[in-house]
Amino acid sequence: MAQQKALKVPVRELPTIALAALLGCCLTPVLLYCSYDFIDSGTATVLHFVYPALVVVGGILFLKQRPALGTLLSVLVCVGGIALFFDPNAAMTAEGSALALLSGLTFAGYVLMLSAFPNRKATGFEALMGYLYLKGDYERMTDLIKLGLARLEEQKGAK
Numbered sequence: 001m002a003q004q005k006a007l008k009v010p011v012r013e014l015p016t017i018a019l020a021a022l023l024g025c026c027l028t029p030v031l032l033y034c035s036y037d038f039i040d041s042g043t044a045t046v047l048h049f050v051y052p053a054l055v056v057v058g059g060i061l062f063l064k065q066r067p068a069l070g071t072l073l074s075v076l077v078c079v080g081g082i083a084l085f086f087d088p089n090a091a092m093t094a095e096g097s098a099l100a101l102l103s104g105l106t107f108a109g110y111v112l113m114l115s116a117f118p119n120r121k122a123t124g125f126e127a128l129m130g131y132l133y134l135k136g137d138y139e140r141m142t143d144l145i146k147l148g149l150a151r152l153e154e155q156k157g158a159k
Helices: 011-035 041-048 051-062 069-085 094-116 124-135 138-158
Strands: none
Touching: 011 041, 011 094, 041 069, 041 094, 051 069, 051 094, 124 138
16 A cells, blocks of 8 residues: 655744745736736736746856756857847836746746645546546546556556
């Protein structure tokens, strides 16, 4: 029988989880959506997508990460892509640009917090099973588990 694990979250980690949720699920979309009142959505989205570069810079500054050469090249490609998509003739305001850039900054903070989270040991499958369990979709859980077991048997048979 499989060992059961508790889904308990240590109380000391609740503020970190709350801040990550606030940044990623609340502030980011609200800031981006508000920027649409001042600049067009295409320009706002392009400015928002500065966040991958901000994640790398934040990792260097706050998490003391040493990025690989490929990561730095990716940042250059990201910034180059932003430059290519940016429309200098689009109507721009300082407020709209600031809101869009802040949405990228808050999302970068969210990504950095998740990457530094101490209990990020769940696989994608475990996360999906947890979601389905909390949603009460036991039939879908059972179907996916049966499918996974069938694939394992197929792989064993192929060897």
